Amino acid sequence: MRKRIFYLDVVRSIALTMVIAIHYNLNMTIHNLDTAARIPFITQLNGHGAIVQSLFVILSGAALMLVYGKREKSIHLGEYAKKRILSIYPLFWVTYIILFVFMTVYKGHTPFRGIHTWRYIYTVTAFDGWLLPIQQTPYMIGEWFLGFIIILYCLFPLLLAIYRRSPAGMMIFAFLVACIPALYEPARLGMSLYTSPMARLFEFAFGMLFIMHYEDGVSAKQGVVAAVLLALLYNVPNGPWNFPLNVVMGILWFSVISWVSRYLEKSAVIRNFFFWTSLYSYGAFLFHHYFLQFYLPRYGIAPQTLGGFFLYGMVLIIAIYGVGYLLTKLTGVLVKQILHMKPSRSRERLAGEG
Numbered sequence: 001m002r003k004r005i006f007y008l009d010v011v012r013s014i015a016l017t018m019v020i021a022i023h024y025n026l027n028m029t030i031h032n033l034d035t036a037a038r039i040p041f042i043t044q045l046n047g048h049g050a051i052v053q054s055l056f057v058i059l060s061g062a063a064l065m066l067v068y069g070k071r072e073k074s075i076h077l078g079e080y081a082k083k084r085i086l087s088i089y090p091l092f093w094v095t096y097i098i099l100f101v102f103m104t105v106y107k108g109h110t111p112f113r114g115i116h117t118w119r120y121i122y123t124v125t126a127f128d129g130w131l132l133p134i135q136q137t138p139y140m141i142g143e144w145f146l147g148f149i150i151i152l153y154c155l156f157p158l159l160l161a162i163y164r165r166s167p168a169g170m171m172i173f174a175f176l177v178a179c180i181p182a183l184y185e186p187a188r189l190g191m192s193l194y195t196s197p198m199a200r201l202f203e204f205a206f207g208m209l210f211i212m213h214y215e216d217g218v219s220a221k222q223g224v225v226a227a228v229l230l231a232l233l234y235n236v237p238n239g240p241w242n243f244p245l246n247v248v249m250g251i252l253w254f255s256v257i258s259w260v261s262r263y264l265e266k267s268a269v270i271r272n273f274f275f276w277t278s279l280y281s282y283g284a285f286l287f288h289h290y291f292l293q294f295y296l297p298r299y300g301i302a303p304q305t306l307g308g309f310f311l312y313g314m315v316l317i318i319a320i321y322g323v324g325y326l327l328t329k330l331t332g333v334l335v336k337q338i339l340h341m342k343p344s345r346s347r348e349r350l351a352g353e354g
Contacts, residue, residue, distance in 0.1 A: 054250020
């Protein structure tokens, strides 16, 4: 049984909660429900979206490497693919079908009536959000990140093979590949550097390297240095260097969290909190964006005080995690019934290895 790495739970929980908070802020602004919260702090929080993306990418590389990095045998591609499919698709399909049925009942007709049926292949494969900028798809949940991370999962065996020959070679390879999008400009395809798997390969490889050399997190001295550098980088003005700046800040945040988590882990209450929120984070991720877009313009309230704005956001975040818990449990039951597989905690995690 592999060692449990607490700071991976912390990173996953913090990053997903930040994503929900940012989308809450944005949707409240879009629907003019944020009157009490139009302060610089909110704008600054929204600006952390790119750094949160970086945390997720680094986390994905680290979590996969934790499972496969120390094995002497080569990856069995069939078994690897099976585990990735079980970690991504059952909960995605269950959540999508539930929301599809709900919207059909709510509207009185099926959603996406103008889209050809064959385009549902994009949804079946979870690429509908990632391809949406360049292709009409029946997208509802999961956003661009799912298709994006699936591509990185496919590249993981190659990166692992290079790592076993030369860790430095893997990082050099990932860096050179990450530089390519800057030359062909993915914006020409309707995408951006932030949603390009090639552009984010270096962060993914960094996560792989980090877990192999800093499994217990960075030392106190290294954590302090990372925190100081992070504080300095927050004073760098915006410019054409924003993308690499966010990459570096994501790496530094990951390092700082790995250090601080050593102290957090001493509390059983905190350990259980981050374990629970991490365990059901994938369900919350799948559900949250569509829920906020559907709920806020129809039933959302406009808090009259800043405290009310934050309290309202906390209530919605807790509710979203609660639904993530229910969706995960339901999917576990269905997996057991359909595939005759006992839903273990590791399988229930679903996104726990990425």
